[in-house]
Amino acid sequence: MDVQLLTYLFVAASFALYIGIAIYSRAGTTDEFYVAGGGVHPVANGMATAADWMSAASFISMAGIIAFMGYDGTVYLMGWTGGYVILALLLAPYLRKFGQFTVPDFIGTRYYSTTARVVAVICLIVISFTYVAGQMRGVGIVFSQFLNIPIFWGVVVGMAIVFMYAVLGGMKGITYTQVAQYCVLIFAYLVPAIFISLLITGIPIPQVGLGAQVTDGSGLSVLEKLDNTLVGLGFGPYTEGSKSTVDVFAITMALMIGTAGLPHVIVRFFTVPKVSDARKSAGYALLFIALLYTTAPAVGAFARLNFVETVHNTPYTQIAGWFKSWEDIGLIGWEDKNEDGRIQYHPGAPFEGKPTFADARRPDGSRAITNPTTQSANEVYVDRDIMVLANPEIASLPGWVIALVAAGGLAAALSTAAGLLLVISTSVSHDLLKKTFARGLSDKQELFYARVSAATAIAIAGYLGIDPPGFVAQVVAFAFGLAAASLFPAILLGIFDQRMNREGAITGMLAGLIFTFGYIVFFKFVEPSMNTSEHWWFGISPEGIGTIGAIINLTLALVISRLTAPVPQDVVAMVHRIRVPRG
Amino acid sequence: MKDDNQAYWRANIRLLLILLAIWFTVSFGFGILLVDQLNQIPFFGFKLGFWWAQQGSIYVFVLLILVYSLLMQRIDRKFGVSDDEEEEQ
Numbered sequence: 001m002d003v004q005l006l007t008y009l010f011v012a013a014s015f016a017l018y019i020g021i022a023i024y025s026r027a028g029t030t031d032e033f034y035v036a037g038g039g040v041h042p043v044a045n046g047m048a049t050a051a052d053w054m055s056a057a058s059f060i061s062m063a064g065i066i067a068f069m070g071y072d073g074t075v076y077l078m079g080w081t082g083g084y085v086i087l088a089l090l091l092a093p094y095l096r097k098f099g100q101f102t103v104p105d106f107i108g109t110r111y112y113s114t115t116a117r118v119v120a121v122i123c124l125i126v127i128s129f130t131y132v133a134g135q136m137r138g139v140g141i142v143f144s145q146f147l148n149i150p151i152f153w154g155v156v157v158g159m160a161i162v163f164m165y166a167v168l169g170g171m172k173g174i175t176y177t178q179v180a181q182y183c184v185l186i187f188a189y190l191v192p193a194i195f196i197s198l199l200i201t202g203i204p205i206p207q208v209g210l211g212a213q214v215t216d217g218s219g220l221s222v223l224e225k226l227d228n229t230l231v232g233l234g235f236g237p238y239t240e241g242s243k244s245t246v247d248v249f250a251i252t253m254a255l256m257i258g259t260a261g262l263p264h265v266i267v268r269f270f271t272v273p274k275v276s277d278a279r280k281s282a283g284y285a286l287l288f289i290a291l292l293y294t295t296a297p298a299v300g301a302f303a304r305l306n307f308v309e310t311v312h313n314t315p316y317t318q319i320a321g322w323f324k325s326w327e328d329i330g331l332i333g334w335e336d337k338n339e340d341g342r343i344q345y346h347p348g349a350p351f352e353g354k355p356t357f358a359d360a361r362r363p364d365g366s367r368a369i370t371n372p373t374t375q376s377a378n379e380v381y382v383d384r385d386i387m388v389l390a391n392p393e394i395a396s397l398p399g400w401v402i403a404l405v406a407a408g409g410l411a412a413a414l415s416t417a418a419g420l421l422l423v424i425s426t427s428v429s430h431d432l433l434k435k436t437f438a439r440g441l442s443d444k445q446e447l448f449y450a451r452v453s454a455a456t457a458i459a460i461a462g463y464l465g466i467d468p469p470g471f472v473a474q475v476v477a478f479a480f481g482l483a484a485a486s487l488f489p490a491i492l493l494g495i496f497d498q499r500m501n502r503e504g505a506i507t508g509m510l511a512g513l514i515f516t517f518g519y520i521v522f523f524k525f526v527e528p529s530m531n532t533s534e535h536w537w538f539g540i541s542p543e544g545i546g547t548i549g550a551i552i553n554l555t556l557a558l559v560i561s562r563l564t565a566p567v568p569q570d571v572v573a574m575v576h577r578i579r580v581p582r583g
Numbered sequence: 584m585k586d587d588n589q590a591y592w593r594a595n596i597r598l599l600l601i602l603l604a605i606w607f608t609v610s611f612g613f614g615i616l617l618v619d620q621l622n623q624i625p626f627f628g629f630k631l632g633f634w635w636a637q638q639g640s641i642y643v644f645v646l647l648i649l650v651y652s653l654l655m656q657r658i659d660r661k662f663g664v665s666d667d668e669e670e671e672q
Binding site for chain 1: 588591592595599602603606610611614615616618622626627628629630633634636637638640641642644645647648649651652655656659663664665666667
């Protein structure tokens with residue numbers, strides 16, 4: 001059977017499974033819609049959390065980013081896993097004990113203030129929409145590359161599926177579909193990784209293969225060979241970074257505390273029955289996540305090695321089919337600068353900006369590029385996002401593995417999109433309507449509005465996926481920076497500092513939010529030309545500035561809370577209550 | 584807060600601080616601040632600092648949460664605040 005047909009089969013089968021689960025687990029009450037009735041087993045919740053968390057970025061982009069960044073890719077590996085330690089130890093058990101539906105719920109109640117609740121809702125909506133647009137885009141890319149469906153229809157199909165189980169099933173439907181999606185995505189990620197590890201090192205465990213000897217008789221380990229090869233081509237060594245230590249530190253910290261402050265992750269811990277289950281569940285979640293995250297650096301290193309070996313100095317007329325098919329959709333571009341008919345791969349951009357292709361092809365069949373060329377010896381443009389998707393083809397794996405990767409990429413994107421859409425709709429129907437502007441809503445009406453806002457959010461997300469504003473890729477830093485600088489400190493202090501009051505928390509959140517927002521907007525949009533380390537404060541890039549934002553938030557909140565009115569007695573009692581599991 | 588609950592909270596904080604110290608050491612310590620020094624040491628085909636950054640720290644993170652979950656359960660029971668009714672009988 002050909003790859004195309006297999007891919008259709010795999011994707012259709014996985015979609016049928018998700019829809020079946022959605023119909024089986026419809027939500028009847030707000031309790032079921034928001035937190036799956038609070039009755040999810042910790043292992044199931046761990047899998048759902050892992051699928052919720054591992055997005056199109058984790059599945060499709062991360063190994064590619066690591067492949068090209070080497071050691072510097074560490075910030076994502078540690079940042080996106082270490083956050084779970086903070087979440088499990090400092091937030092999840094206490095928020096579970098608090099026992100409401102949303103993150104703004106906690107902030108609004110703990111700080112006895114509607115203003116605090118609304119500020120939290122705004123943070124949550126900005127963070128979640130930024131994120132969800134990227135997921136829909138991922139769905140579109142997978143559909144267009146593997147199924148030859150235009151991105152528009154790809155996104156529409158994705159929206160329809162998410163609509164089915166998010167609007168009907170709410171958190172209950174989402175949770176059990178995410179369990180299935182985790183199984184699909186981890187299988188799809190590990191199978192090609194194991195194959196490639198076997199091919200390159202003869203060892204079936206990628207985590208071990210990364211340090212093992214290459215089977216080409218050179219006696220070098222994978223990383224040594226990669227270091228040597230890259231240095232030979234003029235790159236820095238793979239295992240050493242080019243970012244400054246302070247920046248790596250700040251980015252890792254911002255990603256960690258940003259992860260711990262992400263509403264769609266936190267809310268997953270509201271769905272388990274008990275406090276002790278919330279702790280266990282966080283452990284399972286990270287275990288399931290670590291399976292992918294410890295495989296990713298191996299996938300990245302293998303991919304880079306394979307890429308260099310199959311592309312560099314190869315005549316275009318003899319290049320593999322995958323190179324041409326990704327060139328066809330514009331994610332690879334080649335300019336034969338020295339006119340020898342061979343592809344040269346070196347550091348630096350081959351030409352200015354992303355490739356724009358002329359209508360005509362060159363005599364050898366490659367696509368002519370109209371961009372002005374640069375001085376560098378490099379002739380290849382390659383979009384980092386294609387590495388995981390192209391990896392099975394680069395390594396010449398069987399067709400069913402390629403089909404599996406497509407289904408896995410879709411599972412990763414859809415599961416995260418659903419989780420995000422749910423927290424958006426919940427915060428609108430519950431926090432903005434029920435708790436702020438329309439207090440008299442009955443349970444039934446609230447459920448109706450939750451479904452309406454979920455449907456609206458899906459439509460907006462779909463639009464962002466089809467017609468993404470140019471800055472989508474750049475605003476990922478926003479989501480984590482803002483979560484780190486606004487929500488995380490407010491929740492942390494709400495649990496661990498019983499003297500933290502309304503005035504301190506609101507000032508802290510706003511200061512952290514505005515500082516971080518301002519810094520990122522300045523360097524990314526107002527003066528992009530100044531976005532270099534000599535202009536950054538303390539040498540910290542916009543990606544890492546959430547760390548400073550969080551420090552500002554914490555400091556201001558502590559100072560102001562000590563200078564203003566003390567916390568009311570009933571709130572102190574609530575803080576004492578959430579600190580103890582029983583009762 | 585009752586005395587018992589205060590003692591419980593102190594035991595909780597003590598455990599948190601120990602685990603967070605380990606969390607910080609393996610990630611920010613071994614993976615970032617000391618990475619150049621540790622990279623001088625070979626480790627099963629890896630440079631040791633690189634291994635901590637891209638593999639070791641993540642394994643330790645998983646262990647930390649599992650250990651936390653187990654030890655907290657024990658502290659909960661010792662102070663009689665566990666929410667796990669069946670296991671107490």
